Amino acid sequence: MKKLINSADTVVTDALVGMAAAHPGALRVDVDQRVVYRAIPKDAGRVAIVSGGGSGHEPLHSGFVGSGMLDAACAGEVFTSPVPDQIVSATVAVDRGAGVLHVVKNYTGDVMNFEMAAELAASSGIRIATVVVADDVAVEDSLYTAGRRGVGATLVVEKVAGAAAEEGRSLEQVAALAERVAQGGRSMGVALTSCTVPANGKPSFDLPDDEMEIGIGIHGEPGRSREKATGAREVARRLVEPIAADLPSADGDVIVLLNGMGATPLLELYIMYGQVVGLLREAGIAVARSLVGNYVTSLDMAGCSLTLVRADEEILRLWDAPVASPGLRWGE
Amino acid sequence: MKKLINSADTVVTDALVGMAAAHPGALRVDVDQRVVYRAIPKDAGRVAIVSGGGSGHEPLHSGFVGSGMLDAACAGEVFTSPVPDQIVSATVAVDRGAGVLHVVKNYTGDVMNFEMAAELAASSGIRIATVVVADDVAVEDSLYTAGRRGVGATLVVEKVAGAAAEEGRSLEQVAALAERVAQGGRSMGVALTSCTVPANGKPSFDLPDDEMEIGIGIHGEPGRSREKATGAREVARRLVEPIAADLPSADGDVIVLLNGMGATPLLELYIMYGQVVGLLREAGIAVARSLVGNYVTSLDMAGCSLTLVRADEEILRLWDAPVASPGLRWGE
Numbered sequence: 188m189k190k191l192i193n194s195a196d197t198v199v200t201d202a203l204v205g206m207a208a209a210h211p212g213a214l215r216v217d218v219d220q221r222v223v224y225r226a227i228p229k230d231a232g233r234v235a236i237v238s239g240g241g242s243g244h245e246p247l248h249s250g251f252v253g254s255g256m257l258d259a260a261c262a263g264e265v266f267t268s269p270v271p272d273q274i275v276s277a278t279v280a281v282d283r284g285a286g287v288l289h290v291v292k293n294y295t296g297d298v299m300n301f302e303m304a305a306e307l308a309a310s311s312g313i314r315i316a317t318v319v320v321a322d323d324v325a326v327e328d329s330l331y332t333a334g335r336r337g338v339g340a341t342l343v344v345e346k347v348a349g350a351a352a353e354e355g356r357s358l359e360q361v362a363a364l365a366e367r368v369a370q371g372g373r374s375m376g377v378a379l380t381s382c383t384v385p386a387n388g389k390p391s392f393d394l395p396d397d398e399m400e401i402g403i404g405i406h407g408e409p410g411r412s413r414e415k416a417t418g419a420r421e422v423a424r425r426l427v428e429p430i431a432a433d434l435p436s437a438d439g440d441v442i443v444l445l446n447g448m449g450a451t452p453l454l455e456l457y458i459m460y461g462q463v464v465g466l467l468r469e470a471g472i473a474v475a476r477s478l479v480g481n482y483v484t485s486l487d488m489a490g491c492s493l494t495l496v497r498a499d500e501e502i503l504r505l506w507d508a509p510v511a512s513p514g515l516r517w518g519e
Numbered sequence: 520m521k522k523l524i525n526s527a528d529t530v531v532t533d534a535l536v537g538m539a540a541a542h543p544g545a546l547r548v549d550v551d552q553r554v555v556y557r558a559i560p561k562d563a564g565r566v567a568i569v570s571g572g573g574s575g576h577e578p579l580h581s582g583f584v585g586s587g588m589l590d591a592a593c594a595g596e597v598f599t600s601p602v603p604d605q606i607v608s609a610t611v612a613v614d615r616g617a618g619v620l621h622v623v624k625n626y627t628g629d630v631m632n633f634e635m636a637a638e639l640a641a642s643s644g645i646r647i648a649t650v651v652v653a654d655d656v657a658v659e660d661s662l663y664t665a666g667r668r669g670v671g672a673t674l675v676v677e678k679v680a681g682a683a684a685e686e687g688r689s690l691e692q693v694a695a696l697a698e699r700v701a702q703g704g705r706s707m708g709v710a711l712t713s714c715t716v717p718a719n720g721k722p723s724f725d726l727p728d729d730e731m732e733i734g735i736g737i738h739g740e741p742g743r744s745r746e747k748a749t750g751a752r753e754v755a756r757r758l759v760e761p762i763a764a765d766l767p768s769a770d771g772d773v774i775v776l777l778n779g780m781g782a783t784p785l786l787e788l789y790i791m792y793g794q795v796v797g798l799l800r801e802a803g804i805a806v807a808r809s810l811v812g813n814y815v816t817s818l819d820m821a822g823c824s825l826t827l828v829r830a831d832e833e834i835l836r837l838w839d840a841p842v843a844s845p846g847l848r849w850g851e
Binding site: 193201204208209243380399416418422450451454457459462464477481516 | 521522523524525526530531533534535536537538540541574575577578582597711712728729731748750751752754777781782783784785786787788789790791792793794796809811813816818819821822823843848849850851
C-alpha cells in the first residue's frame with residue numbers, strides 16, 4: 188500500500204487539520220470531535236442541516252459544508268459511521284432555534300447512530316427531522332445495509348435542503364422537500380478496481396485485470412454481477428437501464444450526477460457522460476441539470492456511478508440557488 | 520488496461536462531446552477542431568486568452584474556459600501538443616480587436632506549435648503575445664522539454680491573466696502580469712504509480728510497489744530520484760525544500776496549489792496540505808491563498824504536486840476576482 192498519509196491511525200484527523208488550513212475563512216474544524224462547521228453560523232431562526240458518515244467519500248460530506256448547503260458534517264473513521272456523540276455535538280452547535288435536519292445515508296451504522304443522536308438532542312429540546320437516502324438500485328440488503336444503500340442522491344438532497352433552509356423555510360418544509368428529492372433519486376455504480384482502506388493495507392476485494400463489478404457499493408460492497416470490462420457505451424447502458432427502469436415516473440426532468448469513484452480521470456467521466464446523455468435521450472428522459480466529477484468517492488477506487496433525480500420546478504430552483512462550499516460552488 | 524472509454528482513437532473527441540453536453544449554457548465545443556470556447560464571447564475591445572496542450576491533464580485547460588479565465592482551450596491528443604491549425608482557429612475566433620494572449624506550457628511541441636500559430640495569426644492582423652510557463656524545479660531538459668517543464672503555475676497564470684483581461688487591461692499589461700506570475704511560480708511533483716496512456720495500453724513506466732518517483736513530470740517523464748515510499752510528512756518535505764530553495768525572494772506571500780495527479784483521494788491531498796503548511800511556516804513562507812484538489816492531472820497517476828507562486832497585492836486581487844469555469848469557480 189502506497190498512500191500519502193502519515194499513519195493509518197491518523198488519516199481522518201490529519202485530513203481535517205489540512206482541511207482547516209486550506210479553508211480558514213470558510214470552515215471551522217473541531218478536530219477532536221471530527222466535525223466540520225461553517226466559519227460563520229447561519230442566522231437565528233433558520234433550519235440547520237447536519238450530515239456525516241464514514242470518511243473516504245470526500246468531498247462528501249465535509250466538502251459540502253458552506254452557505255447554501257450543510258451547516259456541519261461529522262466525519263467517522265474511514266468507511267465507518269460517526270458516533271452519536273459527534274452528531275449530538277454538531278446538532279447542538281448548529282441549532283439556531285428552528286430545528287435541525289439530519290441527512291443520513293442508508294447504512295445500518297449511520298442510521299442507528301443518527302437515530303440515537305436525534306433522541307439525545309431532542310431530549311435537550313432541539314427539534315430534529317431526519318431524511319434517510321437510499322437511492323442505489325443495485326442491491327437490497329448489502330454488507331452494511333438493510334434495504335438500499337445511500338449514494339449519489341445524497342448530494343442532491345443536501346443541496347436542495349440547504350437552499351430551502353437558507354430561504355427560511357420551516358423544519359417540516361425542509362424535511363418534506365429533502366424526502367421528495369430522496370424518493371426521486373436512483374443510482375448505480377461500477378468499479379474497475381478495488382479501493383484500499385488505509386487500516387487494512389490491502390485492496391478491499393480482488394478484481395481481475397479484465398473484469399469490472401457492476402453495481403458496486405461505495406465501500407466496495409459486492410454489486411450485481413462481475414463481468415468482462417467493456418467500453419464506455421456498454422458500461423453506460425448497464426447503469427442507465429436499471430436506473431431508468433426504477434425511476435419514479437413522476438413529472439419533471441432529471442438532475443444527472445456522473446460521479447467519479449476517486450481514481451478515474453475527468454477525461455473518462457466526460458466520455459461516460461456523453462454516452463449516458465445519448466442513452467437518456469433514447470429512453471425519453473430529459474436532462475435538466477448535470478454535474479460531472481468526483482463528488483461521492485470511494486478512496487482510490489477506479490470507476491464511476493450514475494445518479495438521476497426527478498426534479499420539478501421547485502427542486503430545480505433550489506438546485507440553482509447559490510452555494511459556496513469547498514466541493515460545490517456556484518451563483519454566489 | 521481497463522478504462523471507461525470507447526476506443527483509444529476517440530478518447531479526446533468523445534470527452535469533448537461529453538463536455539459539451541455537460542455544460543450547454545457555458546461552453547461551446549468545436550469537436551472537429553477540438554477547441555472549447557465560452558458560449559458567450561467576451562465584449563469587444565477586451566484581450567482574449569487562449570491556452571491548450573495535450574489532453575489527459577483535465578480540468579487543465581478546457582475546464583478553465585469561462586468568464587474570468589480562458590476564452591478558448593485547444594485540446595491535443597493525450598499528452599500531445601495541439602496542432603497550429605487548432606490554435607490559429609481558436610485565436611481568430613476569440614480576438615475581440617484587442618489582441619490575444621497565448622498561455623503555453625514549456626514543452627518543445629507546445630512551444631513550437633503555439634509559435635507557428637502566433638505567426639500565422641499575426642500575419643492576418645491579430646496582435647499576439649505569448650507567455651511560456653516553466654515552473655517545475657525538478658529537472659532541466661526532460662523528455663519533452665528544453666529547460667524546465669510547465670506545470671501547476673499555469674493555472675495561476677491563466678486565472679490572473681484572465682481576470683486582468685476581464686478588467687479591460689491592454690495586451691501588453693495582461694502579458695506583463697502573466698509573465699510576472701509565471702516568473703514567480705515554482706512546482707514539483709511526486710508519483711506513487713504510473714499513468715496509462717490509452718493508445719499505449721500499458722503503464723508509461725514501472726514503479727515498484729514500495730517506491731515513489733520524486734520530481735515526476737505530468738506525462739510520466741522521469742524525475743529527480745526514485746526512492747522508497749515514505750509518509751506524507753517526508754514526501755511534503757521532499758517537495759517543499761527544493762521549491763523553497765528556488766522560490767524568488769521577491770516581496771509577497773504565496774498562492775499554494777496542492778494538486779492531485781488524478782488517482783489520489785482528496786483525503787490524502789488534505790493530509791499532504793496539512794504537512795505542507797507546517798513546513799512552509801517553518802521556512803518563513805506566508806500562505807496568502809490555497810487550492811487543494813485535482814487541477815493539473817496526469818490521467819490515472821497516483822501522486823500529487825505542489826506549486827508556490829509569489830503574489831503581490833495586485834496578483835492576489837486578480838486571483839480573488841470572480842471566475843466561472845467548470846473547473847474553477849468563485850465570487851460570481
